[in-house]
Amino acid sequence: MSNSPLPIDEALPELKRALAGSGGAVLVAEPGAGKTTRVPLALLGEIWLQGRKIVMLEPRRLAARSAAAYMAKALGEQVGRTVGYRVKMDTKVGAETRIEVVTEGVLTRMLQADPALEDVGLVIFDEFHERSLQADLGLALSLQSRALLREDLKLLVMSATLEAEPAAALLGGAPVVRSSGRSFPVETVYRPKPTAEKTEEAVARAAMDALRAHEGDLLVFLPGMAEIRAAEARLRERLRDSAFNVRVLPLHGGLSHEEQDRALAPLPEGERKIVLATSVAETSLTVEGVTVVIDSGLMRVSRFSPRTGMSRLDTVTVSAASADQRRGRAGRLRPGVCYRLWSAEQQSALPPRSQPEMMEADLAPLLLELAVWGIGDPGELDWLDAPPARALQQARELLGQLGALDGSGRNATEHGRRMAELGKHPRIAHMLLRSLPLGLGSLACDIAVVLEERDLLRYSGGQTPTADLRARIEALRGYGAYQADEGTRRRLNEEARRLRRELGAEPSGEGKERADDCGLLLAFAYPDRIGRQRESGKYLLSGGRGAEFGRGQELIREPWVVVADVDDAGADSRIRLAAPAVLERLTAVMPEAVTAESDVFWDAEAKAVRGRGRRKLGAIVLEEKPLGQLPDELRTRVLLEGIRSEGLELLPWTKAARQFQERAAFARRHDESWPDLSDEALLATLEDWLAGYADGMKSRADLQQLNVKELLEAALPWERRRRLDEEAPTHWTVPSGSRVPIDYGDPDAPFVAVRLQELFGLPETPRIAGGRVPLTLRLLSPAQRPVQVTRDLASFWSGAYFEVRKDLKGRYPKHYWPDNPLEAEATRRVRPRQ
Structure with a gap:
């Protein structure tokens, strides 16, 4: 030691x-x-x-x-x-x-x-x-x-x-x-990057200034490989005509061991190096010879979106803790300097520390491991931060779709255990296992290592970055229109070979696969991202999301694609990586992805129950046709749902039916033991009073056969119906002999409208509800116009009658207007019969 x-x-x-x-x-x-x-x-x-x-x-x-x-x-x-x-x-x-x-x-x-x-x-x-x-x-x-x-x-x-x-x-x-640590003093220099300047350009300028101003090697922090490559190109241009003897060395997880070791090792005397690194160099590593750190202030993180069920790589600002870790790299061996490409004011606004990955990640790998461990509920374990419930639910749904969990959604299936043993993301592991019976294990291994890489392609002048997965497989195998970084290609091929040995897959059958094999294998990994092109040229994914290709993409005319990566921006995400597919082959190889469903629904426009049968691939409807005979129980249930949504006006209401409903409401107002027959109560209890009479019906036209009054009467026991006739009669026979209908529209004040002459001789106001409620009398002129409203007829006869009589006698001189209405004969005529 x-x-x-x-x-x-x-x-x-x-x-x-x-x-x-x-x-x-x-x-x-x-x-x-x-x-x-x-x-x-x-x-x-x-x-x-x-x-x-x-x-x-x-x-x-x-x-x-x-x-x-x-x-x-x-x-x-x-x-x-x-x-x-x-x-x-x-x-x-x-x-x-x-x-x-x-x-x-x-x-x-x-x-x-x-x-x-x-x-x-x-x-x-x-x-x-x-x-x-x-x-x-x-x-x-x-x-x-x-x-x-x-x-x-x-x-x-x-x-x-x-x-x-x-x-x-x-x-x-x-x-x-x-x-306490051991670190030498580190000077911090803030030099904010102009808004319009690219990160790689700002890094190159800062690096050249640091080479001139300081001794030692430089460690530059950048968010990802794309920025490292761009910064490397800028620096090589600037160093080409300079007097500096400097090597520019990348450092990230995608390099071979030899390339990583080269960046970490000290150089011979007289040489300097600029190490372009991701956050991999933030902790645990000492890069020999570094006295200057240039920090872009950016890092790349994977974030899972519960809204879409997809993960995306985001470039974000570092936390204050990460910035301090990076700054400390300059003071490991001697005093150093740290260039921060942001302002002191921006520094004070940085979050104190980064979010735990648990709060932002796709939790499918975690949930599968727990299921294999024997934990159905993550709450059974102790966590610093408990897994978010919504992300867990989406992880559970995905694992169920991949066949990794049993019907309870808590226990791992045998297939799920095999997936976990591979140590890959469940999507990739499922693809690898499903590829073997098809003889596509070798291609699946190539796809697996490519999907785990940020992007192995290097684009030459004039080449448009391609979203076609097949171009990457070709580049991995050393042919095709696009080129891969040679070191990355060798490393990925070695990983693919090891994976083939682990799986027992046959050696690579390069060039022998069908054109849609990549898409087929992707569909195993991403059954929720099978896309069908719409008329607009955009795609509907089987998971329900929309997606589209950018301009100039070769796959833009494909009717079916499978998407491996999208940017998750807006309603229609931009497709970054995909492969074409053939529907007939997809459905043949993975029939479990296709579901059949019957949809029986209320057609609000036709006012009728309709039925349609569908074959679906997730959210994509493959075939749709009307259903013939509908099950009676289902048809009736949907009919009742239609009535609830449209209202009871779909039924053939008559005046008699409405009066019966109002009479029942009057009875309930004065005795709460009576059943509630209001519209609200009737809508809530359609199954009780209507369903049995609607058998065989499916439309508004059919409903017109019903007698609503009889249905409402049937909703009351016989004894209640008898009492209703006694306490809330439909009519009142006035002294003239006329049967006048009683209006129960206001259950607090039912009324009759009757001509004044037909009440002569009646001393008191009539009462209903066993004498508890007086009828409101709307007294009419011979022309049926209202002249008085009263609930106290005796007081009317002794007082207001004489004023009313004077007025009516002037307007209707031929009619009978007695001086004493209590002793007069009631009449429906102009005058009583002699």
Whole structure:
């Protein structure tokens, strides 16, 4: 072990005591403290480890390989003896290995294979502040493993910028150990990029200024490979005629090991380098010789949209914590300088830290791992941030569509377990497994590695970036109109070969596939993104979203495509990557994607029940035709739904029916035990009083056969109908002998409209409802015009009658207007019969 002192050395005794006395600890160590390479070696001899392994998680493959190499060198050994690593598609461990540096997905696979981690004594979560989805999952599974199977399993969370208290609480109140870092002074220079200037141009100008003003090497942070390539081209142009002896070296996860090592290694005396890196160089790595950092302030993150069910890559501003991490890279070995391509005011507005990936990611991989682990509800585990419910629901729906979950949506199927074992995104894993029976496993492996790459194509002058997946497969195989970066092509081909060996797929059948094989395989991975072209030229995707190609794309005339990547902008997303498909072959190979449904509905325009049968591929209707005979129960139910939506006016109401309804409302107003026959109540209870009489009916015309009054009468028991006739009669016989209808429109004041002469001799106001309610009398002239309204007839006869008589006698002199109405004879004629 190297004797070179590091700041972390002072904290190691306290860390050892903390781990010896509890089940875990949280180590907060500033950048440059040496925690990544010193802590695992220092703990290797602890008694509580009992000869078991230490597994340390690193967020990135490059950091994992670099940390393992550094520790092995400190021991004077080759990687693969005491210290080894396991990363995607690359493993160097042996029988003597005691420290395994792994990427987070590897820990998940280890836990799924051996939930108790019998040969592991300590799991270290390095750079946990990055809060990747797999790190959160790995910690949650490790915590449950410790609680249920291995109470002696130790857990150590390490970070430079983590808020320690929540993590310590999650570990069961674990002790927190802190260590200061070792960094030299770093001068910060703010030089905001003009709005119109491209990032690569601003980076190139800043780099040339830094070469002239400072010694040492430069580390430039850019959001992604496209920006790295553009900045590399700009810098090579500027350096071509300069006196600087400078190498421009990219550094990102898509490079081969040799290319990554070249960027990290020191150069011979007299040479300088400019390393163009993504956020992969933000933590855990020391790039030898760097004294200047140029930070674009940008990073690329994958964000899942619950609105569309799709993930997209967004370029965002870094957090203040990330900016400080990047700045610290300049002060690892000596005093340095950091150029920030933004203003001091913008710096103060940066978010303090990045969002945990859990809150923004596609949760299908996490949910599948939990189902394989035996957890149907993520709430059963302990999390720093619980998975969002909406994203979980969409993940559950996708996994169900891929056949990874059983009907309950909680347990993994055998197919789902095989998917999880591949360690790929569930979409890709499903595609790989479904490709094998078709003899397309080799092509599926090529597609898998291409989909996991940002974009392997390099475009020469005049070439339009293509959305056609087939162009990338051709470039991967070394032919076609588009070229790939040679190093990337070699690396991806090696990954594809390893994947073929793992799957047992046949060797590549280059050039033998059908033109639509890429689209067919994509459909397995993206059954929700099969697209049919509409008349507008845009596409409707089987998941319900719209999408379109940009101008000049070769696929723009294809009637069917399968989309692997869209930009998720606006109502119709721009298609970035797709392949053509043939519908007949899709439906033949994946019949489960096609569903048949019958839609029985109320046609508001025709006022009738209609039925249509459809064959659908997701949201895409393949075929539609009218249904013949409809099931009686379904037809009646839809008819009632139509009445509810349109209102009871669809029924043939008569005056008698409305009067019966109003009489019932009057009775209920004065005795709440009476049934409610209001429109609102009738609409709510159609099944009770109407459904039995609507059998065989399906339209408004059919409904006209009904007698609504009889239906309402049938809704009342016989005894109620009898009482209704007694207490709320339809008519009142006046003294003249006329039967006058009673109007119950106002249940508080039912009335009759009757000519005054027909009431002569009636001393008191008539009453209904067993004498409880007086009728309102609307008294009419011989011409049926109202002259008085009263509910107290006796008072009218003794008072107001004489004024009314005087007026009526003047207008109707031939009619009979007695001086004493109580002793007069009621008449329907001009005068009583002699």
